[in-house]
Amino acid sequence: MLKATILLGTLKPEGGEAFSNTKVLSEILCDALAEGGVESEILRLTEYRIPPGTRSDMGVGDEWPAILAKLVRSDIIILATPIWWGGHSSLIQRVLERLDELNDEIVQTGKSEFLNKVGGMVITGAEDGAQNVIATLANFMVWNGLTLPPACSLSYLGGQKSKTAEGFKKELLELPYIVGMATTMAHNLAFMARLLKDHPLPVQEKNSQALTENVSVGENPSA
Amino acid sequence: MLKATILLGTLKPEGGEAFSNTKVLSEILCDALAEGGVESEILRLTEYRIPPGTRSDMGVGDEWPAILAKLVRSDIIILATPIWWGGHSSLIQRVLERLDELNDEIVQTGKSEFLNKVGGMVITGAEDGAQNVIATLANFMVWNGLTLPPACSLSYLGGQKSKTAEGFKKELLELPYIVGMATTMAHNLAFMARLLKDHPLPVQEKNSQALTENVSVGENPSA
């Protein structure tokens, strides 16, 4: 059975006064994935201690290694984020930073724990910026071994009438384009994940992903 | 045999005083593609009359329809561009705009002439910005039916010593990371294009790619 892990980058803590739009939208994707036989898990980043850094394990108290282990066991990796000033949230940016050691590995050896996995995004915003967020995350993903099928993103830009998560979910499910996007995205992710499981991309060559002569992609050792 | 078409967005006309870095880098990719049995053609956009607009055919004298026909017959589509102020060139931006009618079709019907094709980028710059260019073009591609395999970009950020295209090509081929990137990219593009030829993604649902309720992705009818 295929497995998807969704890293939820909402700024709101679990059990806080307001529900998370991004979580509700992620659940709609999970439902669509389930129909295609894909099991999903949502990890809400606010609930974990993930210190700043660029290594896979930053030492005592770091809860990132357990999350990373789940990603490695997944076939599909989804980054779910609200938009803040045209970009993804600080919690998702931290994920990108903490994946740097894994990226160094792919740069140096051509191997990656993420190769042959499939990537996608879930995005919410009151208005502006889904395309720029999709763009930034897509660039990150293709440089970290992931494959992106068409329509690999689900986004909702707008407000909500309901004050509960359940009510908001109903609102979203009444929008045909949300249901259509979720269905297509779920289908394409699962289709591509199965295809790559049956026909994996061969390991890439050493140094095959460095953008410049001296430095690796995103590497910034003394920043 | 697989076919790749490279749209070359250099600002320099063919036969001008200076050679195009982006063309030289594109040729290195073509060589790598050829080794994997993929036939390539480079179309230099400066040599065509492509008026501004958002339709597939803007009327008398428009040379875009012939280019579009070649893209539709290709298995792999590459956008090759220099970086100007952190973005792709005006000639590549025009390509995105002229593909809008095709995008409308995928939004409205779920069908696209580009579905099951594979996308990639070739980028040159004196310095800054490949990641942002890759990001923007990746977002465009996944919303237009293309699939992106990992490492689907080849970029060179730097100067050149040689004053001829041949000399510059030699310089680039002495950089192991350029050869590595070109090889990996060519391999992944061909692998994915063959995979999708044998196992095509099903046609997507109607309205499956609209980002918002009222408007389609990138649609901007009276702008």
Added chain:
Amino acid sequence: MLKATILLGTLKPEGGEAFSNTKVLSEILCDALAEGGVESEILRLTEYRIPPGTRSDMGVGDEWPAILAKLVRSDIIILATPIWWGGHSSLIQRVLERLDELNDEIVQTGKSEFLNKVGGMVITGAEDGAQNVIATLANFMVWNGLTLPPACSLSYLGGQKSKTAEGFKKELLELPYIVGMATTMAHNLAFMARLLKDHPLPVQEKNSQALTENVSVGENPSA
């Protein structure tokens, strides 16, 4: 009297079947500027022959030099653009490219024809991306000698009911936030332009704007 020049990057030709949202929004800004004693001129880029390139004058038939001369005589420079795939239009991107020779001058001498001018943006889109467009153009402007006051942008993201430019202008003027943005923007632009006319920034130092050791900002001589 202060003078503002607006470069209008709509893809639609003058006199075409559909009016330009971006032109209508630009006119609202012009009206607001006029109330503050600023004279404005809108130059519609579709109506000029501006070949690709990076020099201020690309030779016979090039109509850019006349536009550039108007910019140099202006106190306020506005780039007005629809959003296409999260970015400004190909016509505005061409403007950035054609200003490269002027940028080389500021990099090499610290002097610029644009120093002590004030910049702003007018943006329209059916939905996504004003922040990213403002961002990209703001980066360009501060590296070309322009000063940006707060709230230096006017944008409208949405559709229109009216089929005429006059009708659409009425629709916009019924939106308090559009009137508010236009008024504030016009005020801040004029205030800052007058301030810099009375108290000009001194000429900057040689090499003062190079982003890296070997290459100048945006310079890409063989791209």
Added chain:
Amino acid sequence: MLKATILLGTLKPEGGEAFSNTKVLSEILCDALAEGGVESEILRLTEYRIPPGTRSDMGVGDEWPAILAKLVRSDIIILATPIWWGGHSSLIQRVLERLDELNDEIVQTGKSEFLNKVGGMVITGAEDGAQNVIATLANFMVWNGLTLPPACSLSYLGGQKSKTAEGFKKELLELPYIVGMATTMAHNLAFMARLLKDHPLPVQEKNSQALTENVSVGENPSA
């Protein structure tokens, strides 16, 4: 005396094994500012507890309110960041998010604690992306009341030979373009801050900065 506050977004903790490139570059800017009579303070964000959220005070244990108070007392606000995957660090993104309540105020009342302050950026990266980072931060700044003079950014993209901060500082100071950029930036920031202290921009109108009808810039209440 003018006061500048630099928010340092390096991922490295104070006293860790590796020094911060971004801190060293920020110190070079501070030295240049001091020559122009501007007092500077660098606040290293890793050393403060700044929980996720969008309010100015997130409650017990939140150390952001004290930082915000310093920003409000400053004439010049600098965001200093390494580049990670083409964007600013998670610590700087958190700053943008935590300033959301202040942004709501400017949207609703036209008043801002940040109006008549001047903004700038310090950026380091092994390679790619300063222009995109400058762009994103510039967009944020002009929508939060700050004015941006030309050349308001100092960036270094490259490696270092030295293993100590002192050695790296020497390396940087041997690069004429770094000294030139720092001097010009410091001069322009101080010039503009003095100009706005003597000739403040009037308070802006209510609703003057909303990008769309229903929602304010960056507001995303249930994300």
